[in-house]
Amino acid sequence: MALRHLxxxxxxxxxxxxxxxxxxxxxxxxNTVKTDSTATSTTDSMSMSTGHLKPAxxxxxxxxxxxxxxxxxxxxxxxxxxxPLVSLSAQEARKQPSPADAAMAVITEHNLPTPPNNVDTAxxxxxxxxxxxxxxxxxxxxxxDAYPVIVYYHGGGWVIADLNTYxxxxxxxxxxxxxxxxxxxxxxxxxxxFPTAHNDSYAAYEWTVKNAASIKGDPKKIALVGxxxxxxxxxxxxxxxxxxxxxxxxxxxxxxxxxxxxxxTPSYMESDSTKPLSSGxxxxxxxxxxxxxxxxxxxxxxxxxxxxxxLPPTTIIAAQYDPLxxxxxxxxxxxxxxxxxxxxxxxxxxxxxxxxxxxxVPQAKDAQAMAxxxxxxxxxxxxxxx
Numbered sequence: 001m002a003l004r005h006l007x008x009x010x011x012x013x014x015x016x017x018x019x020x021x022x023x024x025x026x027x028x029x030x031n032t033v034k035t036d037s038t039a040t041s042t043t044d045s046m047s048m049s050t051g052h053l054k055p056a057x058x059x060x061x062x063x064x065x066x067x068x069x070x071x072x073x074x075x076x077x078x079x080x081x082x083x084p085l086v087s088l089s090a091q092e093a094r095k096q097p098s099p100a101d102a103a104m105a106v107i108t109e110h111n112l113p114t115p116p117n118n119v120d121t122a123x124x125x126x127x128x129x130x131x132x133x134x135x136x137x138x139x140x141x142x143x144x145d146a147y148p149v150i151v152y153y154h155g156g157g158w159v160i161a162d163l164n165t166y167x168x169x170x171x172x173x174x175x176x177x178x179x180x181x182x183x184x185x186x187x188x189x190x191x192x193x194f195p196t197a198h199n200d201s202y203a204a205y206e207w208t209v210k211n212a213a214s215i216k217g218d219p220k221k222i223a224l225v226g227x228x229x230x231x232x233x234x235x236x237x238x239x240x241x242x243x244x245x246x247x248x249x250x251x252x253x254x255x256x257x258x259x260x261x262x263x264x265t266p267s268y269m270e271s272d273s274t275k276p277l278s279s280g281x282x283x284x285x286x287x288x289x290x291x292x293x294x295x296x297x298x299x300x301x302x303x304x305x306x307x308x309x310x311l312p313p314t315t316i317i318a319a320q321y322d323p324l325x326x327x328x329x330x331x332x333x334x335x336x337x338x339x340x341x342x343x344x345x346x347x348x349x350x351x352x353x354x355x356x357x358x359x360x361v362p363q364a365k366d367a368q369a370m371a372x373x374x375x376x377x378x379x380x381x382x383x384x385x386x
Contacts, residue, residue, distance in 0.1 A: 050069045050110075050112060050360055050361070050362060052110075053068055053069045053072045053106070053110060053360070054068050054072070055068055055071040055072055055075055056075060057075060059071050060074075060273070060275075061273075062270070062271070062272075062273045062274050062321065063274070063321050063351070065320070065348065065349055066321065066349050066350070066351065067349035067350065067361065067362075067363065069106075069360050069361045069362065070349060070350055070351060070354060070361050070363075072106055072360075073099065073102050073103050073106055073357060073360060073361065074102075074275050074276075074351065076102040076103075076105050076106055077097065077099055077101075077102035077275060077276060078275065080097045080101075080102075082096045082097055083096070084281075085160070085281055085284065086280050086281055086284045090159050090160065090188075090189065090190055090191075090288055093159070093160050094159075094160045094161075094162075096160075098161065098165050098276075099276045099353040099357075100165050100166070100168060100353075100356060100357075103168075103356070103357045103359070103360050103361075106360050107359055107360060112359055112360060113359070114359045115175070115359070117171060117175060118140060118141050118142065118175055119138045119139060119140050119141060119171060119174045119175055119181075120138070120139050120141055121136055121137065121138050121139075121171075122136075122137050122139070123135065123136055123137070124137060124215075126203070126204065126207050128199070128200050128203040128204075129199060129203070130196075131187070133184065133185055133186055133187060133200050133203070133204065134163075134185040135182050135183065135184055135185070135204060135207075136163045136170070136182075136183040136185070137180065137181070137182055137183075137215055138170060138171055138174035138180065138181040138183070139174075139180050139215065139216055140174060140175070140178050140179070140180070142178060144178075144216070145216070146213070146216055146217060146218045147178060147179050147180045147216055147217055147218065148177065148178075148179040148180070148217070148218055148221040148222075148223065148375070148376075148379040149179060149180045149181075149182065149208060149212050149215075149217035149218065149219075149221060149222045149223070150173055150174070150177065150179050150180070150181045150182070150222075150223050150224070150225050150375065151181075151182045151184065151204060151205050151208050151222065151223070151224050151225070151234075151237075151249075152166075152169070152170045152173065152181050152182065152183045152184065152224075152225045152226065152230070153184050153186070153201055153224070153225070153226035153227070153229075153230030153231070153233040153234050153237075154166035154169075154170075154183065154184075154185075154226075154227060154229075154230050155226075155227040155228030155229050155230045155231075155353070156188070156228070156229055156230075157228070157229050157258075157281070157282070157284075157285030157286075157288070157289070158186075158188055158189050158194075158197045158229045158285060158288070158289040159188055159189050159190070159285050159288045159289060160188075162185060163183050163185050166183070166227065166230075166356060167183075168356035168357070168358070169225075169227060169255075169355055169356040169368075170183040172356070172358060172368050173225060173368070173371065173372060173375070176368060176369065176372035177372045177375045177376055177379075178376075179223075179375065179379075180212075180215055180216055180217045182204065182208050182215070184200070184201060184204040186200035186201050186204070186233070187200055189288040189289035190288045190289070193289060193290070193291050194289050194290050194291060194295055194298075194300075194301070195298075195300060197229070197233060197289070198233060198236050198237075198240075198300050201233040201234075201236070201237050202236075202237050202240045202241070205222075205224070205237045205241065205246075205249075206246065208222060209222060209246065209247050218379075219247075220247075220250075220382060221250055221378075221379045221382050221383075222247070222249055222250065223249050223250050223251040223252065223253070223312075223375050223378060223379075224237060224238060224249045224251075224252040224253070224312075225252070225253040225255070225371065225375075226252075226253075226254060226255065226257065227255040227256065227257075227353075227355055227356075228255070228256055228257065228258060228277075228324070228352065228353075229258050229285070230255075230257075231254035231255050231256060231257025231258065231259075232254075232257050232258040232259065232300075232301070232303065234252050234253070234254055234257070235252060235254055235257060235259070235303050235311070235314075235331075236300040236303070237249075238252050238311050238312055239299070239300070239306060239307075239308075239311065240300075242310050242311065248310075248311075248312050249312045250312060250313075250378040250379065250381075250382050251312055251313050251314070251315070251374060251375055251378035252311070252312050252313075252314050252315070253314075253315045253316075253317070253371045253374065253375065254314060254315070254316045254317070254328070254331070255316075255317045255355045255367075255371070256317065256318055256319050256322055256324050256325070256328055256352055256355075257303065257316070257324065257327075257328060257331065258282075258301070258303075258324060258327075259302070259303040259304050259324065259327040259328055259330070259331040260301075260302050260303065260304045260305075260327035260330070260331075261286070261296030261297060261301055261302050262302075262304075262327070263279065263282075263283065265323075265326035265327060265330075266326050267322060267323050267324065267325035267326040267327075268282075268323045268326065270323075271321070271322065271323035274321045274322065274323065274351065274352070275351065276351065276352060276353050277322060277323060277324070277351075277352035277353070278323065279323045282323050282324070303327075303331050304327055304330045304331050304334055307338075308334055308335050308337075308338035308340055309338045309339070309340075310338075310340075311335065311338070311340045312340075313340065313341040313342070313343075313374075313378065314332075314335055314340055314341070314342045314343070315342075315343045315344075315345075315370070315371060315374045316328055316331065316332045316335075316342065316343070316344045316345070317345055317347065317355060317367050317370070317371065318344070318345065318346040318347065319346075319347055319350040319351055319352050319353075319354055320346065320347065320348050320349060320350055320351075321350065321351040321352070322351060322352040323352075324352065325346070328344075329344065329346070332344035343374060345367070345370060347363040347366070347367055348363075349363065350363050350364075354367070355367050355368065
């Protein structure tokens with residue numbers, strides 16, 4: 001069909017609109033402002049249930065307990081017959097269809113409703129060591145003078161994906177939390193090896209702390225959110241802020257974060273064939289980002305081995321069919337041992353990348369609501385403690 005042909009070609013315009021429909025789901029001058037245009041959903045109701053979504057084929061052996069809507073998304077992704085990412089260069093891998101594209105196709109093919117969007121977006125380039133990075137800033141259109149701020153780090157193994165791929169999560173959080181979201185386009189591997197993405201991510205946080213007022217943000221109410229590699233970056237930024245004596249985030253939400261470099265965990269051993277993320281693909285990401293395997297033990301990569309004392313309150317969201325599941329649970333345990341208030345939830349029947357699929361996967365809607373509630377609560381507590 002035409003839609004699938006379009007997705008297989010993975011046009012940039014389609015990627016932007018795909019990410020946005022999931023929304024429930026430059027210059028060296030740091031003051032340079034650009035327009036990051038994004039389409040807006042005009043559907044006002046989420047009344048149509050996803051309960052009628054049924055997979056066309058038996059569930060895969062690795063995912064017998066996947067929910068039906070999650071399975072439908074995975075079936076859609078599989079239908080594109082894209083080559084395995086591990087067989088491609090990073091540059092080729094970035095051109096392949098994403099889980100966000102598959103979810104958008106399911107929304108379109110099944111006429112699923114999407115929620116209204118009430119945020120504007122703008123782009124800004126900021127200088128970092130060795131160059132510059134781009135930020136996409138989402139601002140609620142509710143007329144307040146100042147909002148809480150979320151610095152958001154997208155996933156993709158530090159190698160693939162971009163702001164458009166993960167727009168659903170960033171925009172969904174901006175709407176649900178009623179917060180300014182600063183989504184960070186950190187530089188990626190293999191062109192930029194470790195610790196470039198980590199240093200860029202910290203630079204974006206530092207810039208946000210110093211410039212929050214200029215983007216209608218409250219500089220005392222800044223939280224971090226990241227997915228997958230972005231979850232790793234968010235936690236690492238909190239550690240760097242602690243070690244540098246910088247203002248700490250009020251909260252961090254880590255969605256299936258990369259938190260270790262141990263390929264013998266139970267979830268790694270179970271994930272040879274899982275989609276969209278497998279054990280082999282995780283090893284491919286590490287090979288692209290790390291200068292040598294020894295860097296896998298660096299505490300910025302292996303969060304489960306890091307000093308976690310003094311980190312902000314943390315929410316960890318995990319997926320059942322995910323090589324990163326075991327290390328996410330271990331990270332939660334270690335944070336609690338370090339006296340960090342931590343809330344952990346495993347969503348059964350889901351795969352890696354489910355979080356941005358709130359218009360299709362009910363568990364994603366619940367996970368976004370959980371994250372939003374934790375972030376709003378953190379901002380309220382900060383107000384009371386002033």
